[in-house]
Amino acid sequence: MNIKPLIVKTYLESLTEERELNRIFPLLLTSLNMEVLSKPTENKGFQEFGKDIVAVGKDIFVDKEDPSYGKKKRFYFELKGGGDRDVSKNSFYKDYGIQQSLTEAKLVPFKTDYPNFDSLPKKIVLVHNGVLKGNIRDVYNGFILNKFPKSGEFEYDRWDIEKLTDLFSDNLFGAYILTDENTTKLFNKVLINLNTSNNILIEFVELLNLLFEKEKWEGYKSKLYRKWVLLFETLKLISFIIYTEAKGYNNFDIAKKYLTHLIIRYWYWILKNKLETDTKVMEYFTQTLKFYFSVLAEYFIRTLPIASIPNGLSSEHSGRYEQVGYTKRTFEYLQYLCFFLNHIRYYDTRFTKESTKPLINVISANTVSMRPLVDINSVPIIDILKLYISVGDNTNAVSYLKGVIAYLKYGKEKLNRLPDAQNNYESIIRYTVTGEKPIYYSDSTSPLLAVIMEYVAILNLEEEYYDLRDFIVENKIDIGVFTPHHGVNSRSKKYIENVDDDLEEQLFSNDRFNDGYQHDISLTKDFKDKLSFEDFKKDLEKRKDEFQYEYRTDEAGFPFLKDLAHIYFQTPYFPDKWRSDIK
Numbered sequence: 001m002n003i004k005p006l007i008v009k010t011y012l013e014s015l016t017e018e019r020e021l022n023r024i025f026p027l028l029l030t031s032l033n034m035e036v037l038s039k040p041t042e043n044k045g046f047q048e049f050g051k052d053i054v055a056v057g058k059d060i061f062v063d064k065e066d067p068s069y070g071k072k073k074r075f076y077f078e079l080k081g082g083g084d085r086d087v088s089k090n091s092f093y094k095d096y097g098i099q100q101s102l103t104e105a106k107l108v109p110f111k112t113d114y115p116n117f118d119s120l121p122k123k124i125v126l127v128h129n130g131v132l133k134g135n136i137r138d139v140y141n142g143f144i145l146n147k148f149p150k151s152g153e154f155e156y157d158r159w160d161i162e163k164l165t166d167l168f169s170d171n172l173f174g175a176y177i178l179t180d181e182n183t184t185k186l187f188n189k190v191l192i193n194l195n196t197s198n199n200i201l202i203e204f205v206e207l208l209n210l211l212f213e214k215e216k217w218e219g220y221k222s223k224l225y226r227k228w229v230l231l232f233e234t235l236k237l238i239s240f241i242i243y244t245e246a247k248g249y250n251n252f253d254i255a256k257k258y259l260t261h262l263i264i265r266y267w268y269w270i271l272k273n274k275l276e277t278d279t280k281v282m283e284y285f286t287q288t289l290k291f292y293f294s295v296l297a298e299y300f301i302r303t304l305p306i307a308s309i310p311n312g313l314s315s316e317h318s319g320r321y322e323q324v325g326y327t328k329r330t331f332e333y334l335q336y337l338c339f340f341l342n343h344i345r346y347y348d349t350r351f352t353k354e355s356t357k358p359l360i361n362v363i364s365a366n367t368v369s370m371r372p373l374v375d376i377n378s379v380p381i382i383d384i385l386k387l388y389i390s391v392g393d394n395t396n397a398v399s400y401l402k403g404v405i406a407y408l409k410y411g412k413e414k415l416n417r418l419p420d421a422q423n424n425y426e427s428i429i430r431y432t433v434t435g436e437k438p439i440y441y442s443d444s445t446s447p448l449l450a451v452i453m454e455y456v457a458i459l460n461l462e463e464e465y466y467d468l469r470d471f472i473v474e475n476k477i478d479i480g481v482f483t484p485h486h487g488v489n490s491r492s493k494k495y496i497e498n499v500d501d502d503l504e505e506q507l508f509s510n511d512r513f514n515d516g517y518q519h520d521i522s523l524t525k526d527f528k529d530k531l532s533f534e535d536f537k538k539d540l541e542k543r544k545d546e547f548q549y550e551y552r553t554d555e556a557g558f559p560f561l562k563d564l565a566h567i568y569f570q571t572p573y574f575p576d577k578w579r580s581d582i583k
Helices: 003-014 018-031 087-092 096-105 134-147 161-175 181-193 202-215 226-246 253-273 279-307 317-346 353-365 375-390 395-413 425-434 447-458 462-474 504-507 533-543 560-568
Strands: 035-038 053-058 072-080 122-128 154-159 480-484 517-518
Touching: 003 018, 003 122, 003 161, 003 181, 018 035, 018 053, 018 161, 035 161, 035 279, 035 462, 072 202, 087 096, 087 134, 087 202, 096 122, 122 517, 134 202, 154 161, 154 517, 161 181, 161 202, 161 226, 181 202, 226 253, 226 279, 253 279, 279 317, 279 480, 317 353, 317 375, 317 425, 317 560, 353 395, 353 480, 375 447, 375 480, 375 560, 395 447, 395 462, 447 462, 462 533, 480 560
Parallel strands: 072 122, 122 154
Antiparallel strands: 035 053, 053 072, 480 517
């Protein structure tokens, strides 16, 4: 049985808001080699006069025997979805309904500088993801015969759910997602099980891998080949499907997780094929990236009011392990919030201290925001400190850093533990329940404390330096920083194991990145005398440029994407991330 049409029809019928159909329909037109001149999102707030979407292309939607088959035309698409998806008495007669929209489409011309646009034959198409109701059929047919006679200057067509199912199945879904039994099964499993797991389904990972690996990039002459356009449009389509499904479950965390993976995989493919400077490819990637950030914006609009009330990120239903779950959930939330704010800061020169208020509110409301349990919590901690420092808010930076230090000392002195360097939450839970350290719990070494010590120097906290230095030395804690072999001035490049992927390609694809070395940081002089604050700062100044790298991601204009890779794969930040704050 061919389940492809069933999957497509079910999905199209699930589009319950008009704007959902507005977003997905232009993707179909692009896959049909049509040039889209105007979209509903571009005309938001303006009356469209029955022309939600204006496009130019060959008319392949009539019988092949028709003299106009394959003829280039200007298409005016009027889209009706949501509550107006069916052609009914209500959707036909209401203000700005079908009758009014189709009439205005004929009367009001569309202005454009597209060559010879006004000389092309005109065709108006009513697009709706529903059916024609029997109680309006006769009236509707009479109206169409009257307004669009066969001898008139306007042609007319109607694309309902059945027509849309065929078009989407053959030209978009069928072009890349549902091309064979394997991809069809994978996609179907993703849709069915999307809300059943806290982790990204392996079927989704496999599906994207198949899409990206289906064709080998071999370049193009002047125009992107159709197969690449279809791939890029398919990725936008998948993004939107995940979004609409997540919204149906009222769980935007699903969309955040899955679209994050899609963006990471997409950018890896671009880096691997050296396409970050290709303007045509980057235009498509940017469209998907913008959609991703629109989803994140909606995610935070929905969640920030809850996350900003006292203990808002805690859960009453997590049982006995909630003291661990609450902290884990909070740090995960903070790292995505910082990522989102940093993205805004990159593009908006008006980003100020006031712009960090959502971050301040979440931290203030959730006291566990300063209580790292695993070493990789260094990622959101660095993000928070850098964000405060970037807007000149050293007061909040110092306050947050002191709070983290206080908890680290308390954890060691009262509970005999530091954050687990193995980043294993199961070990944290086991230790919390039994009071005994599991065999694989590791806290004799702390990369996190190394970062904390360097930020103590960056923020010029002399008193805290001496206090923390003595704490580290007395408890015989080794501190060090992971440094990749790939630095510009690195002397250890010969030790790089993965020679097929450069640093960035590994960063965006490897969840076990370890092509580097641990640079131990000493707090003593000649192995005996404790290092003074001034001496530590001098050593730090020498280390400032220890690791430098020319990131292609930065050159492409997306430096914040590196943060997303660190977040997604839980890879510790490289030293250049925080040492850039050394002044």
